[in-house]
Amino acid sequence: MHLPRYLSIERQRQVIEECRALVDGATPAYVPVVRGGGRMHVRMLCLGRHWNGKTYQYEPTRSDFDDRPAPPLPPAFASLAREIAAAAGMSLEPDLCILNYYDAEGRMGLHQDKDESERSIAAGRPVVSVSVGDTARFLFGGLKRKDPVDAIALESGDAFVFGGPARLRYHGVTRILPGTAPRELSFDGRFNLTFREY
Ligand SMILES: O=C(O)CCC(=O)C(=O)O
Numbered sequence: 001m002h003l004p005r006y007l008s009i010e011r012q013r014q015v016i017e018e019c020r021a022l023v024d025g026a027t028p029a030y031v032p033v034v035r036g037g038g039r040m041h042v043r044m045l046c047l048g049r050h051w052n053g054k055t056y057q058y059e060p061t062r063s064d065f066d067d068r069p070a071p072p073l074p075p076a077f078a079s080l081a082r083e084i085a086a087a088a089g090m091s092l093e094p095d096l097c098i099l100n101y102y103d104a105e106g107r108m109g110l111h112q113d114k115d116e117s118e119r120s121i122a123a124g125r126p127v128v129s130v131s132v133g134d135t136a137r138f139l140f141g142g143l144k145r146k147d148p149v150d151a152i153a154l155e156s157g158d159a160f161v162f163g164g165p166a167r168l169r170y171h172g173v174t175r176i177l178p179g180t181a182p183r184e185l186s187f188d189g190r191f192n193l194t195f196r197e198y
Contacts, residue, residue: 001088007157009184012132018074019132019191022047023101027068041107048073048096049198056115058096058198073097081128081195088161090126094195102136102176102190110139110149110172116198125197126163132156133190135180141170154192156181 007015022045023029029045032053040053049058050070061069078094085092100108113127131154138160141149147170154160162169173192181187 001161002152002154003084003087003159003161004155005157006084006087006159007130007132009157009182012157012182013185015080015130015132015193016185016187016191018077019099019101019193022071022074022099025071027062027071029099029101030065032064041105042100042102044101045099046070046096047077047099048094051096051098051115058115070096077193077195080130081193084128084130084159085126085161085163087159088126088128088163090124090161090163092126092128092163092195093197094128095198097193097195100192100194102134102173102192104134104176104178104189106173106176106190108173110141110145110170112168112170113194113196114168116196120197121167124164124167126161126167128195129154129160129162130193130195131158131160131190133181133185133187135177136190136192137174137177139170139172139174143168143170145170153177156185156190 029043034053081094139149
């Protein structure tokens, strides 16, 4: 479910402020190198639990990078995710968030979010995605990699929720449209937060 402009400009501003502080904080965002050696095209910071790009598993500390513990999920972020899940008619008890910063060259290949617990995925607990800043060209496909995809513009303040039978649908970001963030935000690039329940 796509919830365009779910966040007011004021709430977008608050999310950006918090994200900026987190990605440049004591445990900063970094560019993951994944299994096979490829560098991702985002700066990533996992909150609550760390997603290890080498093992594709969650862990408490960043053993693929600097061994620092994953910073906690801020309570205000967790309640935002619960609120959005409810607005989409679903329920989520988020215990982790993957926060990604995309610059003008940022992108993310088509993938499934399937590293959370079997219980969570089987229950169809949704992924709640929140975007702020520049618009992204987001692809949302089917349950198989080769299924047809819809291209959706995710704009600043948009939420996107996929759960239930859609929980394992392939998705990715082909490009960022630089300079499209609302001018009032004085922000270049894009933050995307995906909240999940392990
Ligand atoms: O940036 C987005 O909209 C998608 C992010 C994503 O697919 C992920 O973090 O798994």
